[in-house]
Amino acid sequence: MEKIVYQFVKKHIIMQHITDIFFDLDHTLWDFEKNSALTFKKILTENKVAVNFDRFLEVYVPINLEFWRLFREEKITKEELRYQRLSKTFKLLEVDASDDLINHLAKEYITHLSSFNHLFDHTIELLDNLHGKYKLHIITNGFRDVQRRKIKASGIFDYFEHIIDSESVHVKKPNPKIFNHALQLANVAPENSLMIGDSLEADIKGALALQINAIHVDLEKKHEHSLCPIVRHLSEIEELL
Template identity: 80%
Template sequence: MHNITDIFFDLDHTLWDFEKNSALTFQKILAESNVAVDFDRFIEVYVPINLEYWRLFREDKISKTELRYQRLAKTFKLLEFDASDELINHLSEEYIAYLSSYNHLFEYTEELLENLNGKYKLHIITNGFRDVQRRKIKASGIYDYFEHIIDSESVAVKKPNPKIFNHALQLANVAPENAVMIGDSFEADIQGAHALNMHVIHVDFDKKHTHSLCPIVHHLAEIEKILK
């Protein structure tokens, strides 16, 4: 990749280890609320449900309130655990409150940002909620690496909507051919940015994807070699 001046990163599942931090949060709040479910089974059921509801949210088929309630309600239903609306709403609030208190980053995140810092202008484009995402970035110690943090809540559209990428490019004052988007979601990050003629790098830690649209990396250390 040549003539790259700006790098846009996704946050969750790309730099910030969402599944690990989320599991630690649930471990804490379920125990504190005396919710007697098998924790491993809870996580096993919750993770795919959460991904599905985020897809629905990304496609504007559900609201933020519905996302936060329904993902837990459906999990408890499948676990055949009788959870009241009061409990679900309480856990939903506790989850958001404590999620950013766990800040595990994927291996090599800090080294990558340090090595790229100064050579490129670094930014974040995330579909997460403004306050939560900024707390995550600050608490994990990587906030100062980024010139701009663009979140879907502030822009009022979500990736892969071209408006959020155009907004980010305009904010950074960079042409798409001089920018690269790095993220884990093929639909939201890769196809979304590619449609605007941005360069793209697909982060696929679980090795689930095979395509020829762009480089695929299985470890963050591979990114620097692609950028050279």
Template identity: 80%
Template sequence: MRNITDIFFDLDHTLWDFEKNSALTFQKILTESEVPVDFDRFLEIYVPINLEYWRLFREEKISKTELRYERLAKTFKALEFEASDELINHLAEQYIAHLSSFNHLFEYTLELLENLHGNYKLHIITNGFREVQNRKIKASGIYDYFEHIIDSESVHVKKPNPIIFNHALALASVSPENTLMIGDSFEADIQGALAVNMHAIHVDFDQKHEHSHCPIVRHLSEIEKIL
């Protein structure tokens, strides 16, 4: 890829190991709240439910409040565990409060950012909640690598809406042909970026995707070879 000056990263599932950190957070808050459910079974049910509710949230079909409550309520219902509204709301609040306490990054994240920093201007575009994402970025030690952190709450739209990408381009004062978006979501990150004429690299750790829309990497160390 030639003439790239600015690289935009997704955060969760791309640099920040969301599933691992989320699991550790639930282990902590379920234990502290003495919720007697099988933890492995809880995660088995919760993970796909959470992904589905994030899709609905991204498509503007549910609110942030509904997302935080309903994903837990549906999980407990599937577990046949009677959880009160009070407990669900408490766990939802505790989850957000403690999620950034765990900051496992994907392998090679720090090396990649260190190698790219100085040669490119680095930025983040995330659909996550502003207060949580900022804490994650700072606590994991990667904040200083990025010039701009664009979150969907600030722009009032979510990826793949072109508005958030165009806002990011304007903020960075860069033309789309000189930019690269790196992310794990084909719909939100890749299709969203390509729609506004940005270049893209699809991070696919689980090897679930095959397409010709842009390069696909299975490990972050492969990105520098493409650049």
């Protein structure tokens, strides 16, 4: 019992001097999986790709996560990411898809992804409640144009003072350069900053390595650790602040 009480108190002590909050976007505020699925349903239907949609998602989602890991680790390019995740999915599904079709779908996906803008429950309420009390920013590993379209189309652009994307900084979270760039841009010290994100490696460990406070958003309840506070719903964030 003493350990639990200590951890609870410590969480609140850490957050006392926060002035700037940096949010991740995808899987944290913006419901990537839902919006991505709706985008694929649109483009696969319009292009008359003969594939079972549910099965397509079942195969594609883990492949996409793996290729994003490779991209984050600088092992593949943006172009390779966009092509290979679809190519591998179609091969596993034994769907005869030409390079032209794959490249076309890859472009269509990026074009239409920001057409769907479902946010996670409590996103707007959270930003409303924090805006004005803290300076809010975004740090994302996504591509500049795509991420900005998502943020604007989902109606949350005006909440943020700075939007830092990996494409512009030329490194990706958890590389310390992107966090240092964000701190310099916001003119804030690490101890007065808070990173809120879903990725244990990119967001949480990346921030903690620079002494930036962190809250781990684990909406799917996949993680247990003592590195920082974990929330299972966005409404819990305000309780920690």
